[in-house]
Amino acid sequence: MQILKSFFILFLIVTLAGCAEKKSVRSNQYWRKLVSGMNDIGRICRLDEPPVKILTSYDRRGGNDDFNHYIGKTPDGWWIIADLHGPGCVTRFWNTGTPTNHKFRLYFDNEKTPSMEDTIINYFQFNKYFIPPLITHEQGCKYSYIPIPYKERLVIATQPAGTKSGNWPRLFYQINYVDLQPSNEIESMNVNCSEEDKEIAAKISDVWSGKIKYAFETRQEDYHSQTNIPHGSNSDLIAIAGPWMIRRLEIEAKIDSKSVAETERQFRETILRIYWDNFPEPSVETPLGEFFGSFQRRINYNSIYLGMTGNVFYTRFPMPFAKSCRITLENRGKNNAEIQTRLWGENIITGACGYFHAAWSRSLPQDIGKAHTVLAAKGHGRFAGCMLDVTSMDNSWWLLEGDESIRIDNEAVPRWLGTGLEDYFNGGWYYFNIMARPLTGLLFKSPFRTLQYRFHITDPVIFTSAIEMKFERGPDNASRGIMESVAYYYLDKPQSAAFQLGDADSLTPPPDPLEEISLMNCVLNSERLGDYFGAENRIAEFLETHPQTPAKDILSLRLLAYRERRGDKNVIGEYKKMVQSPDVSKQAVEQAKLLSWLHENSANALLASFCNSRVTVYLDGKKIMQADNPEQLIVAPINVNKGTHALAVSATWSREEPWVYLCLRTAKGDIPTGLGWKRTRQPGKDWEKVDYDDSAWETVDRISRDIPVFPYLKVIPNAFVGMQSAGGGMNMAEWNDKRDTIYFRKKFKIE
Structure with missing residues (x-):
């Protein structure tokens, strides 16, 4: 299903920024205790923590419209999406589908005036207090794991959505919370967080990210x-x-x-x-x-x-x-x-x-009509998370539209009803980017396969007698595909794994009918994840299993480039041998020349363009190249001496899903497109030159999905390791007019 943009995260951002109305005198001592407890990653094995509950925007009619559902209205007509009676604590909030100016409110303990009423735009205004991975804006959504305790009551309300054509804005949300035992120490969160509060939260981020070791x-x-x-x-x-x-x-x-x-x-x-x-x-x-x-x-x-x-x-x-x-x-x-x-x-x-358990499960295309079971276990225990690999046999992403459900203790209706496969994994909109975060991640995406994970540390799924965790095979379980998973869970005593492995045939990997087309997608995925070993290995495996591929010479040259990246200086000589060999393809010879030439002088550089729009690229006011090819990386040799320079590009809409991607490789490192570049629709005279003042231009604060963007599947192999994965594609909101030209700039300095 689809993911939404969280208005709630704004609250957390503003909370950490200390910008809320100072009307509370609560000490936040209990909040600090909750946050400090998140240091203990060993707590995931405990069976005595309060069980998590969930509120979501799932389609109450059983369909695929998992948005714009609410439980009531305030006197002035705002939608109430949560009315929680304490004591309790919100442990996770995920949301997407609302614009940046969409307003929300938080009411603590029956107050008449909300502790906070604000817009999502504050998320951008106070991003210096952004503390990933506790609060993160990615994959087309926002989510937070910062605890929000409430002593008596917490009401979350939002401006009405669905006011425009197509029921936009579409308000998607998931709110996890736990009920707490009454205690004198529990107090509702003070939204005016102190510097000490922010430091405590930042330490958790360092622990979860592995910067601080146990x-x-x-x-x-x-x-x-x-x-x-x-x-x-x-x-x-x-x-x-x-x-x-x-x-x-x-x-x-x-x-x-x-x-x-x-x-x-x-x-x-x-x-x-x-x-x-x-x-x-x-x-x-x-x-x-x-x-x-x-x-x-x-x-x-x-x-x-x-x-x-x-x-x-x-x-x-x-x-x-x-x-x-x-x-x-x-x-x-x-x-x-x-x-x-x-x-x-x-x-x-x-x-x-509890005792640790793990079980592998697999369902096949012939299982259409039935959901994929991640876990079915009996006893007293805790579901700790899962890995899920999904491969569609329908050549579409529709399989990802299926919802997850968790049925506890044989209840008639599952208490956990989700809003979409990616949403459960803190993603959305068929995912944007490959990434590995502490609790959730997307490790692989290529047409039409994804590999994702999630762990439940602060949102414990506790069961007393039984659990059943499933994912739909798309809406109505109507999609053909192969789904494989590993469930991680704890039980109060040892039992056999929930599923036993069959014979060797049961371990046959899912087929990849688009393997040759999507090879470079797989390679770029690995590079974006920082897994250059995996990227190199994938090409070596492909050459072994496809010895007659027309891309043999280019891929062999790319393997040499991976060796160079690992520090093998002898590779330069092998580039030159390929240039002189009569048996090497013309394309491989041309690219080997460029890779060799790059090392001949410290001023030598390579400029690469990979764009789904009509672009003209300038360096210091001089036109370098024109391009418009969503399948091929175009590379040109240039000279970049010491000093201040400016990369500039004009991009005109040419087809659906436009993006602009550049990468300049110099002796000092790569300069790719991405966050921090400048953009505008209305440049002044000499906008492409070094000394042009672009301070009034908008700063690029978002990058596109990992490129190429669907429906473009193919990437023509090339030998330029890292140049197609170093940054992100740029675009402009509402860039949908073929006459519309966007201008981008980046100043940089070569020492």
Whole structure:
């Protein structure tokens, strides 16, 4: 489903900026306690936290119009979207679909005048107090994890939406909250946050982002093993006695194969199992790569609980146990594997902690008419989050329009009814950009496949006897596709994983009928994520499985460019050999010349253009190139000496989904388009020259979706590593007139 732009985040931004009306004398001591508690990422295993509830704008008629639904009106006609009776706390707020001047109100404790009435534009005015990842504006929406406690009552109201054609603005929202036990220490939040309050929130951001390490991560591992696992065999990696709590698990695998495709496949064909307290069945049973978020191929990324650094998978899910822990791997692949396993942990186990479980699930196109089940489990426990990989077989993104539901304790109607697949993962509008955040992320997007994750740390999904978590297969479960997931959850005692893996055929990766067209999309995805290892590996795998591809020479040249990026100076000589070879394609020779020429003089530079609009590009007032091709990167050699310079571009609308993307590569680094550039519709004379005063121009504060934007799928391969992924595409709001020309500028200095 679709995602919305959050008016609530504004409240948080303004709150942190201390710009609200100073009418409250509340101390915020309780708020500080709540925020400080977010430091403890180990709390996700506790079963005694208050269960989260949710209010959303889901379609009450069961359709796909998950917007503009409200529960009442204020005396002056504003829509009430939440009326929460305390004590309680809002733990997450997500929203999209409203303009920046849309107003909202927050009423605490039956007050007649709201503690805040403001517009979303304040989000931009006070962005110096923006504290990602606690408050973030991305993927076409805004969301916040900053807690909003209320002692007696909290009412959230907004201006009416749906007043224009097509029911726009479309107000989408999700509000997670928990009920709290009455206590004298609970007080409603004081929206006039102090500097101390902001510092506390900023520390949480550093912890969640990994800038601040936990004590157990700063010392040598507690357990280490090296295990050789022949193909077709099972082996124990580690067996330890309890009581103990695993706080970090690392697994590093070396596959004995020269084939890139076989190596990547083997991470899917190697099965991870974990057993607790001598229970005969594994509580964790998933493909090794998929457990750590690397579906189909390895992905280097970082999140709060899972990731991969270099060749090392890691998890920081806490795993307490009373008697014993045994971790095993089954090697179903064709090759032998050498495994390094490292564990960090502690003896302290406090509170009602559960046993960690994880289960892999898969549904196929023939399952049309039925939702994909992420988790179906019985007992007392907590759902901690999931990875979800979605591949459409209909050549469309309609599969992402399906909603999630969570049914607790066999209730007749699920208490959690979502507004769309991407919305659950803090995204929207079929996603904008690849990114990995602490609690949510989009690790892959290419026509027509997405890989996303979410973890529930401050919004605990607690169940007493049963849980069922599902995603629709598009509206009415009518979309054909393959959905694969890993559910992470805790139970009060060890049980077998919710789903058991079948035979080898069940692990066959989903087909990619658009593989050749979308190859460069996949490569650029990896680069934007910072996973240059994955980008290089993907090209090597493609060349192995498509040896006759017409792009063979260009892709081979790009592999050389990745080696150069890793610091291999010998590559310059290999560029020159390709230039002189009669067997290399003309296109590869031309690009090899440019890559070689770039290193001949420190003033040499390359200017690249990738635009879906008619552009003319200038450097210091001199016209460099004209372009208009949504499939191809155009590159020109130029000279850029020391001093101040200006890149300038005029762009005229030529077709749907316009964007402008440039990247200037110099000896001092890349200068791509993106945030901080200037734009206008009405430039003055000599606007393209260095000394032109562009201070009155608007500053670019948003970038487009990752380019190319649908419906443009193909990107012609090239050898210019990083030049197509360094920044973002630029456009202009309401840029839909073929006569309309937008002007962009960027001043920069070469030292």
